[in-house]
Amino acid sequence: MVVLTSVAKSLKNLKRQSSSPHLFRFRSIRTLLLQSASESVKLQQLTDSDSGILEVNLERPAAKNAIGKDMLRGLQYAFEAVNKDAAAKVLMICSSVPKVFCAGADLKERKTMSPSEVQNFVHSLRSTFSYLEALYIPTIAVIEGAALGGGLEMALSCDLRICGEDAVLGLPETGLAIIPGAGGTQRLPRLVGKSKAKELIFTGRKIGGRDAMSMGLVNYCVAAGEARAKALEIARDINQKGPLAIRMAKRAIDGGVELDMASALALEEDCYEQLLHTKDRLEGLVAFAERRKPNYTGE
Numbered sequence: 001m002v003v004l005t006s007v008a009k010s011l012k013n014l015k016r017q018s019s020s021p022h023l024f025r026f027r028s029i030r031t032l033l034l035q036s037a038s039e040s041v042k043l044q045q046l047t048d049s050d051s052g053i054l055e056v057n058l059e060r061p062a063a064k065n066a067i068g069k070d071m072l073r074g075l076q077y078a079f080e081a082v083n084k085d086a087a088a089k090v091l092m093i094c095s096s097v098p099k100v101f102c103a104g105a106d107l108k109e110r111k112t113m114s115p116s117e118v119q120n121f122v123h124s125l126r127s128t129f130s131y132l133e134a135l136y137i138p139t140i141a142v143i144e145g146a147a148l149g150g151g152l153e154m155a156l157s158c159d160l161r162i163c164g165e166d167a168v169l170g171l172p173e174t175g176l177a178i179i180p181g182a183g184g185t186q187r188l189p190r191l192v193g194k195s196k197a198k199e200l201i202f203t204g205r206k207i208g209g210r211d212a213m214s215m216g217l218v219n220y221c222v223a224a225g226e227a228r229a230k231a232l233e234i235a236r237d238i239n240q241k242g243p244l245a246i247r248m249a250k251r252a253i254d255g256g257v258e259l260d261m262a263s264a265l266a267l268e269e270d271c272y273e274q275l276l277h278t279k280d281r282l283e284g285l286v287a288f289a290e291r292r293k294p295n296y297t298g299e
Helices: 069-083 107-111 115-133 150-156 184-192 194-203 209-214 227-239 243-256 261-273 279-289
Strands: 024-026 031-034 041-046 053-058 090-095 100-102 139-143 146-148 160-164 168-170 220-222
Touching: 041 069, 053 069, 053 227, 069 115, 090 100, 090 227, 100 139, 100 150, 115 150, 139 150, 139 227, 146 150, 150 168, 150 184, 160 209, 160 227, 184 194, 209 220, 220 227, 243 261, 243 279
Parallel strands: 053 090, 090 139, 100 146, 139 160, 146 168, 160 220
Antiparallel strands: 024 031, 031 041, 041 053
């Protein structure tokens, strides 16, 4: 039995659902479905040769995967489970709803909230996406269809973004007399530059997949319906690498990009030194000499 701690403090005002005593149940030969705190969010482990790859699926078709309190609980629960899984190597975030990744916040639910409730909810959403961003493993957003508002902000919190060419991406909040409140004003300019981010946020303009790739918002734009296949290809590639090296690489890049060069290089040195005495580093050298595929254990 895997024991999960309470969700982040920022979610303490959101009502919890009771959990089943069984944490796992088999879904198919290749995947293992983990219990979720929400019917709108499913977390599964891929198995066999894909062991180490986890997938979060958004599944709220009636609301186009709009994020309300229930889905927010499910997302935080899933991300905490991933963070506590020592065998996890890559996480993909996908949608089970055709032609939509996530339409953003649940505005029908938002309409019933007081200003203080809205403030608490947005703070919780922001904290959840920051938690996602800080996961120790690489994360990949798989975008088919609409990724708007909070949906795009969730994708921006991932390390990589793969979209289908029919994807529609945007931050339309200014049209509702608000601003992106879950990291969009900070993460978007870091990806596409300040001027382009201002244009997209000031106008609320939606862009397609090809434009998103040309401006650096997504890593790949593929044929519609092929985003998950491309993401899985990348996840499998990452899954074969030394897991400790991947974690240190993420730490060095994420931490160093905000530092001056001297401090960033010192961080890189520290991350490198942590790998010097690992079994995986020695295994990599031996496998290279023997011209075989390395068997990394994360030690």
